[in-house]
Amino acid sequence: MSINRYLQKYRSALILIIILILLPLFSSEYIKVVAMQIFIFGVFAISYDILLGYTGIASFGHAIFFGTGAYVSALMMLKAGFSFWATIPFVVVSCAGIGLVIGLLTLRFATIYFTIVTLALGQFCYFLLTNALTYQYTGGDDGLHGLPMVLQTKNQMYYLALAFLLAAFFIAKKIISSPLGKTLVAIRENEFRAKMIGYNVLNYRLIALVISGIMAGLAGSFNAAMLRSVFPGFMGASTTIDVILMTILGGMGSLLGPVAGAALVIICQQYLSSYFEWWLLIFGVIFVLVVLFLPQGLISIVYRFRKKNTSGGLN
């Protein structure tokens, strides 16, 4: 493919990336913070989509990984004096371990078991963090604060978060289009058939869960580094609910969808929640409508529109 064709194909993506790179030059501090939140939750939503959209199993406790990543990083930085980058391997190992344990316990059965157990486990972890017994380590409801700076300036943090999102996006894209990704989709479409062909369904689901868990954990520890504090809410139901909203509204089964969903949900949280007390009710209605009539999410409207335009030109 010549450079020209390549540029044409990814024109809108390139324009978007350039806008995002230039954004800190003319935006306020507040917008930068909101944008960083979107980048980090975008990664979190992509990780969720690998599980929900591509593998077809719903976790209702995905915040377990996000919270684990955040707390592992925070605790090691504060109590053991590790640098942020040195905590990353531990985040990866602990999230992979949690994913393996949950998966081995529940994925052998109907996937609804996995959904319910992750929901319960998420609440369990939340109680554990806010319990009096662990207060001296986790700071209870107050969380942990004053994490050391990873980079010197806000702008550098912004670019780190952007790079994190882009890296996660491309890695996820590689995984999805690899034989592994194709197998996951095959299992999602027809578990029985995949089994008959000879795929070990349990193993593939475990791999998906571990990959998704690691990615969510990394998003959590980047979130901790960016806010320089962690809260038990990272582990709580509200974080899980946020990521489900982002993925479903944006569009599961695509990688852009969850990121767009993250942007939508976070912007609404920041700007709408102060005007409408009942914005969540509207979100609930939209959520139900999307599930019923637009299973590919809001991004599928964009895709449909674009397909109409381009197919006219190509034919």
Add this chain to the structure above:
Amino acid sequence: MTSQLFVNILLSALSLGVIYFLLSSGFALVFSLLRVSNFSHGSLIMWGAYLGIYLVKALSSFSLGLIISAVMIGIILALVEFFLFRRLYGGNPLFELLLTFGLIYILDEAVKLVWGAAIITVDKPSFLQGTVMIYGEPFAILRLYIFGLGAFVCAGLYFLLNKTKLGLIITAGIENKEMVRALGININRVFTFVCWLGGFLAGIAGFVLAYFNGLSPEMGTNQLLNVLVIVVVGGLGSFMGAAIAAVIMGLAEAFIGFYLPELAVLSSFIVMFIVLSIKPSGLLGEE
């Protein structure tokens, strides 16, 4: 521990178990027939609580408030089945899951809109106040009333499922839906009825819970968690299993709460992890 104290804790534990049975029976019933895990069950319980207490005040009648609110909660779930679930049967069960998850927002936010986000305390009617002496220890009349209601619901469900033609169709449908359809029975109508019944049970459970814990907009989510843990421990799809698990949860919570109060909140999870690691499909779940 004296035997008096032991009996007292045991009775509290059992009444807690009865509450858990009321909470989870509707969910278990709907799941066993429709295979839909209704995540909005907790929110329906909350609606039962708020609406029931509101109606008791408005109609100044305890039993009318209970019955009308439970019937109305049933109608909500029946309408949800008729207009929403039906669109998704035969497709990926993931979407049913997500749909009921989305309903949580709508129901929970609607409660906040109608009754506000503050915690509301509920006054017991005079005939539920006070205590009786059982085995030399005082025991709240409210808990006795819960025993009575639990027994009544249990007997009603037993009668419906085992002694009526409709119950026969429901139990047959749980075993094999296609066969029931092939015999010329319109099972979709039975689905709607079972959803109504599930909502009805949620309404009763919420009403009881309101007198026990008061009203708060978080009660739906908290109860959903209890319900899910109970049905998983009992074995998904097994109605009996859920009942047994409810009693076990009540026992665990009361006794762990007595000996290790810090762990009381975690008691149901502890039970769940023990049961699932021994028998991952739950107590009476099919392998």
